Amino acid sequence: MTDASLQTRRSVLVTVTDVIDESPDARSLIFTVPENQRAQFSYRPGQFLTVRVPSTLTGSVARCYSLASSPHTDPAPKVTVKRTVDGYGSNWLCDNVRIGDTLEVLPPTGLFTPTSLDTDFLLWAAGSGITPVMSILKSVLSAGTGRVVLCYANRDERSVIFAGELRELAARYAGRLTVLHWLESIQGLPTRAQLRGFTQSVFTGTSSFEAFVCGPAPFMAVVKETLAEAGVPRQRIHLEVFQSLSGDPFADDTTALTVAPDDGDSAALEVDLDGTRHQLRWPRSATLVDVLLASGVNVPHSCKEGHCGSCAATVVHGEVDMASCDILEPGDIADGVILGCQAKPISDAVHIEF
Structure with a gap:
């Protein structure tokens, strides 16, 4: 290699x-x-x-x-x-x-991104969780056709990030954007009971909205449970999950990577990435990311610890094992989503799509 x-x-x-x-x-x-x-x-x-x-x-x-x-x-x-x-x-x-x-x-x-900007969106953010949500919100309003409802939770009014920009956007897109602020100092921490009625009343007459959720883990858990109780299909609930990185993802820039040579105990690997199909041998002791990097393939990755989701991909055919997959939802795993930095082959042939 x-x-x-x-x-x-x-x-x-x-x-x-x-x-x-x-x-x-x-x-x-x-x-x-x-x-x-x-x-x-x-x-x-x-x-x-x-x-x-x-x-x-x-x-x-x-x-x-x-x-x-x-x-x-x-x-x-x-x-x-x-x-x-x-x-x-x-x-x-x-x-x-x-x-x-x-x-x-x-x-x-990252995978916390819509596949289309032309649907309706129910966006949930708490604290600094507004950052990726703001990117999605502005993109939908500018380049898409969907309506957007944002529920944004903070400790108090002073804690609201992008307060002025959100006011301007709500005025400019009055027919498409609704911004609802949840202040802990006034309303307390949001609960499932408090959010249930709100969720069921959003976009009355249609159930086609995509939900994107970002914030502290307890907030995301409450929102996820509320959406599930309201009957929102799991494939339309998107959570952004970060974990602290303990390693150095920048080390790949200066450190040569070696993968043990194929000793006969390997799988046939097909990888579709950026419009190109790569056909390789995948030693069972190596992760997918390491095999691709050692073969000169510029695969998306960052932490290499299973904590960020940069290397998420989909198994089209075959079976893999993952040492760690805490940031993936059970539904994602059931749909074949894997973390390339954690995946090792089980079957004799695997087809992966990034």
Whole structure:
């Protein structure tokens, strides 16, 4: 197999062109991407970036931040970072990044993105969970035809990120956008009982909306249960799940990757990626991502720990085993969705589609 050191460098150095205070504990960073790397940096609504954050203890840490900008309305990509208690990455970015600074990032990725902008959407966000939801919302209103209802939960009025922008959008798209704010200081934490009536009344007369949910785990759990009780099919409920990254996804840029040679105990692998079909042998001791990288295939990936979903793919034929798949919903797994960084072959032939 071809040594992975022959691959081009995946990470991109972007320049911070603006820093915007969105709320007392959240800041947006707007980037300029080098001209020769802009194609590599194209993104879909709801995707995220992996950012290298300097650390005096480990050299750097990697953190995932959703793009709050829309590829259909915004001239430059933007991530919005909210401080978290004891959150090293978020606090460092909020305290230290200035206009003119450069940051190293991995290209946009992620599955929390609509397949079509021409349906109706029920969007749920809590706190900084508004960031990918905002990207989807603006994209639907600008480039799609669907209606949008946003339910946005926060501690109090001061905590609302993008408050002014949401007011402007609600006024501009009065016939298509409804924004409902849920303030814990007034209404308490949302419960299933409180949300049930609201969910059942949304888009009266139609059940075709897609639901996208992003926020703290307890919030997403309540919303998911509420939607399920309201009869929303699981395939129309989309959750954004992040877990802390303990490894260094940037290491692939400088570290050669080797995969044990085929000793006869391998599977026949077909992979459809970016319009190209690759046919390889897949040693049973190697993960799908490692096999593709070692073969010189630029497969989407980030953490390689099963925590971000960058390498999600679908098994068209065959069977695989995964060491970790906590971020996938049971329904996703039943539909054949896998994490390439965790998958190893069970059957003798496997067909994968990215």
